[in-house]
Amino acid sequence: MIFSAQIKVMPLKDLLDPQGKAVLGGLANLGITSINDVRIGKQIELTIEADSKEAAHQIATEAATKLLANAVMEMFEVTIVG
């Protein structure tokens, strides 16, 4: 069976997000000033062949742990869709 996994990878809350700060400045320059904070991460969509939803979740978690997320600076959330 084919499953779609959505993995959200975000910088850890306590870490400074320089990319986010840069975008915040850019938005202010465009006149969008009601935004207090910006945090930027990755959204990764995997198409997985697995026997069950649980197996697909396990494969996605392994991929995130081994390659997609840097455990020192990032957290990730796995969602299996469909």
Added chain:
Amino acid sequence: MIFSAQIKVMPLKDLLDPQGKAVLGGLANLGITSINDVRIGKQIELTIEADSKEAAHQIATEAATKLLANAVMEMFEVTIVG
């Protein structure tokens, strides 16, 4: 009031995603071979000061349209949380 907006920015479906292909190869090298496709985008979280949920959605959409997403190559989805 303070709202949190989540903006998912993904490459358009028909476009080749070279970054995704590179990660697909990396995962195969790690022995994770049950993944058929990888698509990589951005997950952006905005903290917005607005009078209502609709106003916050409008501000997030404006930010995405003007800066956060490249309309030629990317699509975006805005979700207001809380």
